[in-house]
Amino acid sequence: MSLKTFVKISTINNLSDARYCAGMYVNLMGFSLEENNGNYISPEKFKEITDWLSGLEYVAEFEASHPDKILEIVKAYPGIGYLEIQEEIHLKMLVNSSYGLILKCKVEEVEEIEDLIAKSSSYADFGVTLHLVSDTLELNELTTSKIKELATKCQVLLGFGIDASTIEEVLESTQVKGISLEGGDEIKPGLKDFDALADILEVLELDN
Secondary structure (H helix, E strand, O other): OEEOOEEEEEOOOOHHHHHHHHHOOOOEEEEEOOOOOOOEOOHHHHHHHHOOOOOOEEEEEOOOOOHHHHHHHHHHOOOEEEEEEOOHHHHHHOOOOOOEEEEEEEOOOHHHHHHHHHOHHHHHHOOEEEEEEOOOOOOOHHHHHHHHHHHOOOOEEEOOOOOOOOHHHHHHHHOOOEEEEEOOOOOOOOOOOHHHHHHHHHHHEEOO
16 A cells, blocks of 8 residues: 655654554654654654654654754654754755755745745755645645746645645646645644544555
8 A cells, every 4th residue: 555645744743643644654754853842752752653663754853953953863863864944044054964854934925935946956956855834825826836836846745735625636736746744733724633634645545
């Protein structure tokens, strides 16, 4: 069994969600490693969860930590393969690390997607994946076309406007690398509970 697209699950903070998502063959599973975050996962909890899992890669998620601190923190989390950050200025200090890089971008205006398009070649050159999230944008014709343009120039994970009833259409129209959903206690706008996340994954399920 596999999924029709690449899937990242963010802010995992419990074993039941982690085991379900692993069983659905998601690609990346993200854990918040900043102690001031409500979904913070300690090294001990990370080991407790990941000891039960196999077949996927793990992402260390940060909001504002300095790269030096990030690289120090992840030493306590064996198995981390990716770093997700939100401060673009920190990318240049991490591009030579051994980790894959994901830049989480909150876009509230179409113009912000256009700004990312203008910088897309540098993201592609350094192997940076963009994780787009938004509280305000809808996937209308204009937004979708801009996301598609961006996705042709660098790797994009779409983290908003996702619904079980439209996910296949969205994937076709945007041509993104994949999607990002949230686990943990805080489900993203539009996902009322874990059942909604499960609905999306089940739509994406392929029988091999």
